[in-house]
Amino acid sequence: MAINCIVQYFVTNVPFVLVDGGRWPHSDFVVVNMDGSRHPLPLTTVFHQLQPITASPYTFLQALFGHEYPVGLLDEEKILPLGKDITAVGMCSFKKGIPEIKSCKDLPYFLSDMTKDQMIVHLAFKSKILLWGGIACGSLSIGILGYAVMRNWNRWKEWRQNRQLQQQRQAAISDADTQNAAEEEETGDVPDGELCVICLMRRRRSAFIPCGHLVCCQLCAISVERESTPKCPVCRQEIRNSVRIYDS
Structure with a gap:
């Protein structure tokens, strides 16, 4: 069995051996160190047998309440494919004069039955998938963001129009109230204790709430209500509105 070693963009066909437990082979081989490797190996299944386990009367209850219960024993043997070249991609170094290849977590492959050209094609395909997936997700995000912006913009315009209409209605009502109040106000001979504390001309007719x-x-009560923070001119407490008081 031989292995294709990709080192500095050169492909070399050399015999190899997998080591375990620190036993180093003869120098005619390339050592493929499996320590710390998380990459899957291109193994071929040569034996596969599943032996079911007889269930007990409580198996259903154990499975129902989430307890793990084995349903069978799997006996399986896997080996590297015979007579097939395997490509090793990793960090190459020399240890005790013997070339050694270790896996690297930054590389997408370690031991694979694909050739160098097949790896390049596979990586290019995955890169295209990631690229177009990113473009699709980005376009979808921009569309959702644009929809949200337009929706909020339309809501703001509608709120602004309603507010302007409400302000116009309030202004019209206030003008009418002011005109009516001006017509009803008394400006004749008013005792000092009943004069308005603001204008000192008309009789006190409005009570603040x-x-x-x-x-x-x-x-004057209407003018106080139109202020940004209306307050009673006597106690300086914030007021909500005023009530017209009529004499019996």
């Missing part, structure tokens, strides 16, 4: 202070006329 929640503090309940009756200290402003309706026009």
